[in-house]
Amino acid sequence: MKKINLIIPAILLTSLTLPVNAEIYKCEKDGQTVFSDKSCGQNSQTIQLEEISFEQLKAMTAEAKVKFKQAEVEYLEYDINTLQKQMNRELFSLQQKKGLITEDIKKTSLERPISEKIESIADKYENQIDSKRDKIQRIKNEINSLSNS
Numbered sequence: 426m427k428k429i430n431l432i433i434p435a436i437l438l439t440s441l442t443l444p445v446n447a448e449i450y451k452c453e454k455d456g457q458t459v460f461s462d463k464s465c466g467q468n469s470q471t472i473q474l475e476e477i478s479f480e481q482l483k484a485m486t487a488e489a490k491v492k493f494k495q496a497e498v499e500y501l502e503y504d505i506n507t508l509q510k511q512m513n514r515e516l517f518s519l520q521q522k523k524g525l526i527t528e529d530i531k532k533t534s535l536e537r538p539i540s541e542k543i544e545s546i547a548d549k550y551e552n553q554i555d556s557k558r559d560k561i562q563r564i565k566n567e568i569n570s571l572s573n574s
Contacts, residue, residue, distance in 0.1 A: 449474060487571050494568045501557045501564075508557075512550035519543045 449472040451458060452465035459465065460472075523539045 448472070491568050491571050494564050494571070498561050498564050498568075501561050505554050505557050508550055508554050512546065515546050516543055519546070 448462070450461045450464050450469040451472055452461065452469040453459070454465065461469075464471075519539055519542055523543070
């Protein structure tokens with residue numbers, strides 16, 4: 426999953442300053458809606474903009490970051506669930522093969538490679554799952570940090 430960098434939009438948003446009582450005009454020109462800082466005739470409508478304080482903007486930015494982080498956690502949890510299902514399917518298949526080996530054949534070299542493969546698959550998936558769980562914990566810590574600021 427590509428991470429979306431929220432820093433640039435936050436910087437752009439925090440650098441915007443709207444003058445008090447800023448007026449924007451909405452007009453129809455050549456059949457299209459046009460917005461301007463100057464009146465465009467009798468058919469223009471005035472749109473009043475509210476001034477947004479830096480603190481309000483900062484709170485809005487933090488809230489957007491929290492929502493993004495929460496969505497990222499949900500995605501990772503879904504990914505963990507998918508990995509667990511894949512691991513269970515692979516292990517079940519190998520355990521069935523292992524179970525088909527008769528007692529006479531168990532003494533041969535067939536059982537050991539299957540057991541090693543089962544262990545290898547379990548380790549592979551558990552490492553991926555643990556990595557995602559660690560990432561979820563880091564993200565949850567970031568969410569708590571954002572929520573407390």
